[in-house]
Amino acid sequence: MALQISATNPEHPALLLDLPWHLPLEEWPEDQLVPLPRGISRHVVRYARAGSEVVAVKELAERPAVREFELLRDLDRLGIPTVDALAVVTGRTDADGDYLEPVLITRHLRGSMPYRSLFETTMRPATMHRLMDALAVLLVRLHLAGFAWGDCSLSNTLFRRDAGAYAAYLVDAETGELHPRLSDGQRDYDLDLARVNISGELLDLEASGALHPSVDPIEFGTEICARYHSLWGELTRTSVYPAGKHHYIERRIRRLNELGFDVAEMQITHSNNGDSVTFVPKVVDAGHHPRQLLRLTGLDAEENQARRLLTDLESWMATQDDYAPGDPLAARPEVLAHRWVRDVFRPTVRAIPLELRGSMDPAELYHELLEHRWYLSERAQHDIGLDTAVKEYVENVLPKVRASLPDSAVAEAVQDGGTTATGQGA
Template identity: 90%
Template sequence: MALQISATNPEHPGLLLELPWQLPLEEWPDEVLVPLPRGISRHVVRYARAGNEVIAVKELAERPALREYELLRDLDRIGIPAVDPLAVVTGRTDADGGSLESVLVTRHLGGSMPYRSMFETTMRPATMHRLMDALAVLLVRLHLAGFAWGDCSLSNTLFRRDAGAYAAYLVDAETGDLHPRLSNGQRDYDLDLARVNISGELLDLEASGALHPSVDPIEFGTEICARYQSLWEELTRTSVYPAGKYHYIERRIRRLNDLGFDVAEMQIEHAANGDTVTFVPKVVDAGHHQRQLLRLTGLDTEENQARRLLNDLESWMATQDDYAPGDPLGARPEVLAHRWVRDVFRPTVRAVPLELRGSMDSAEIYHELLEHRWYLSERAQHDIALDMVVEDYITNILPKARETLQPTTSD
C-alpha cells in the first residue's frame, strides 16, 4: 500500500513528506530529531522538526492510530486541554518493502514537561500538591464533557506552568471513549485507575531515589481522588435556597467562576409550597477567566495566568483618566484593555531577552514579573516601577533559574 498522510491542515502533508518514513522511529537520524524530554510510553515516541513545527511522532497500529487521531480532534472541538492532532501516516514500508507501523503525529506542546523530567531534581511536596490539583481539574473537565479516559496517569499527562500552579494536558487518548454522559461507575473506574497508576508511578520514583522523603506514594495516589471528588461536588451539587434569596444563586455562580468555570446552563425549580428554590448547574464550562481575557485583549493563556493578568489589567485601568465605569462618555473596557496590551504587557515582556525565558511563554513571564514586583515593593515598603522590576528580574532572578529552564521550541 502507498504511503498515505491524513492531516487536519492542507499544509502539513507537504511538511511531513520530508521525514524518513521508510525508517522505524528508533532508527531516525539525529538531524531530524529534536532533543526534548520524553515520558514513559508503551510505544516508540520521537520529537522531530517539520518545517517550523516541532512534532511528536508515535508508532502504533493503524486502527488505534486512526481512532486516537479522531478522539483528539473531538477533544479539540469541545475545548479539552489535550495535545493537538496533526496527522496519521499509514502505508509505511522500509527499503526492502516490509511493512512498518503507522504513526500518529501531534504538535509538541510548547513549554510542557512530562512528570519524570520534573523529578530530575527532587520536587517539593507543595509542588506535587499543585500537580495533583492540575490533574484533578483535567479529569473533572474530561468527565463533564463525557470522556472516559481509561488510563489516567502522570505518564499520560503533560504539565505547563500556569502562574505559580500547573495546567495539565491529556497526551494519550488511546484508551479513551467519548459518550453523551458518563455514569457514576464510569467515573469511579477512571478515578480508581488514576489512584493505582499514580501510586505506582510514585513508588517507581521512590525506588530510584527521585522522590522527596516526606512523600507517601500511596497517600498521594489517594489524594487525587479526594481533590477530584471535592471539585466534582462543587460543580454538580444541587442547592436548595429559601424563596426570594436569589442572591444565593448568584453567590454560588460567582464561586464557580472563582474556580475557573462558567455556568452555561442551569435548572431552577420552585417547591410546590413556594418556600424553597432548587438550583442545579446543568452545564459547566471551564475557562471562565481565559474567555474573559481573550475577549478583552486577544491574549490566549492558561486559566490561572488569565486570572492574574485580569487583576493587573483592572488595577491599571483604574489609574486611567478616561476610565469611567457606567459612563457612556468613558472609554470602553475593550479599548482600555488593548491599550494595556500595547503599552504595558507587550513592552514589559519584550524587555526580557528571549534566550533567557526558557520554556516560559509571555503570560508566564508577565506573571513572574508581577510576583517579583510584589516582592520588591514589600521589601522597599513602596511601589516599584515595572521597568525597574524587569531590570532586577533579568539581573538577579533569571541567571539563577537558567539551569532549570528548558529551551524554547515554539512560541
C-alpha cells in the first residue's frame, strides 16, 4: 500500500513528505523533533518540524484517525477553540514492508501548555480557578455547538494565556460525537466525566507534591460543575429585548461579570419582536481590561473603570453595520474603537461643564455617567439614553456633590459613588 497524505491544505503534503514515515514515532531521530512539553496520552505523540510549521504527530488506527480529523475540522468551522487538523497519513510501512499505524497531524498551538507543565511550579489557587473557568467555558461552547466530548479532562486540553486572557483548547476529539443538539443527559454525562477526571488528575498532582496545599482536588472537580451550570444558564436563557430596553443587555453582562466571566464577543440580532443577544464568554487575568482599553482607545483607566468602558464599547460596536467578528472584510476593532472615541466618548465628556468636573479625568467621568445611566434606566424600566443621563447628572448630581465637599474631594467622592450624594446609589 502506497503512502497517502490526506491534508486540508494542498501545500501541506509537500512539507510533510520529508518526515521519516518509515519509522515508528518512538524511533524518530532527535534532529526531526521539537522539544516541547507533552501531556499524557494513550497514544504515542511527538512534535516535529515540517517546513516553517511545528506539528503534533499522533499514532492511532486509521478509522479513529480519519474520524478525529473530520471532527476537528467540523469544530474549527463552528468556531470552537481546538487544535488545527492538518492531515492524516496512511499506508505507512517500515524498511521491511511491515505495517505501521497511521498518524493524525495537527498544528502546534503556539503559546499553549499541557496542564502538567503548568504545575511544574506550584500554581496559586486563584490561577487554578481561572484555568477551571476556562475549561468550563470550553465545555459550554462545545455543548452549545452540539458536541459531546466523551472524555473531558485536563489531559485532553491545552491552556493558553494571551494578553491576560485564559483560554482552553480541545486537543483530543477521539471520543467525541457531533449532534444537531445535545440532550440534558448527554451534557450531564460529559460533566460527570469531567468532574471525575479532573479530581483524579489533581489527586495525582497532590501525590507528586505539585499541588498547592490549600487546594482540595475533590472540591475543584465539583467546582467545574457549578461554574458550568451558572454559565450555561446565563448563556442559554433566551431573551428578546424590546426597543428601549437595552439596559437589560447590560444587566446580563453584569451577571456574567459577577460569575467571573467577561464578554469576548457579543452579537445583536434585530427582528420585529425585538433584539436578541448572543454572548461568547472569556476568562481574564487581573490588569487585562486597562491594557485592552489603552490598546484600543488610548484611554488609561483603573480595572473596574476599564471593564465598564470596554463593555460599553463592545455594546456599541455590536450595533454597527460594519461589525462582523471573524470577517476579514469587516472593520477592525481598532477602527471601531477610534470611531467610538470620536462619536460617543468625547462628545459625552465634553457635555459636562469644565467647572463641574473637578479633577476627574475623562475615563473616570465617563465611567460615572455610565453607572448613572444604568441606575436611572433600571428605575425607569427602559433605557433612558446617554444624553438624558448626562443632563440629569449635570443638573442633579454634580452640583450637590460640589456643594457638599471641598474641591479637592469632589473627584474622589464622585469616583467612589458620587450619585449617593442625592440618595441614588449607582
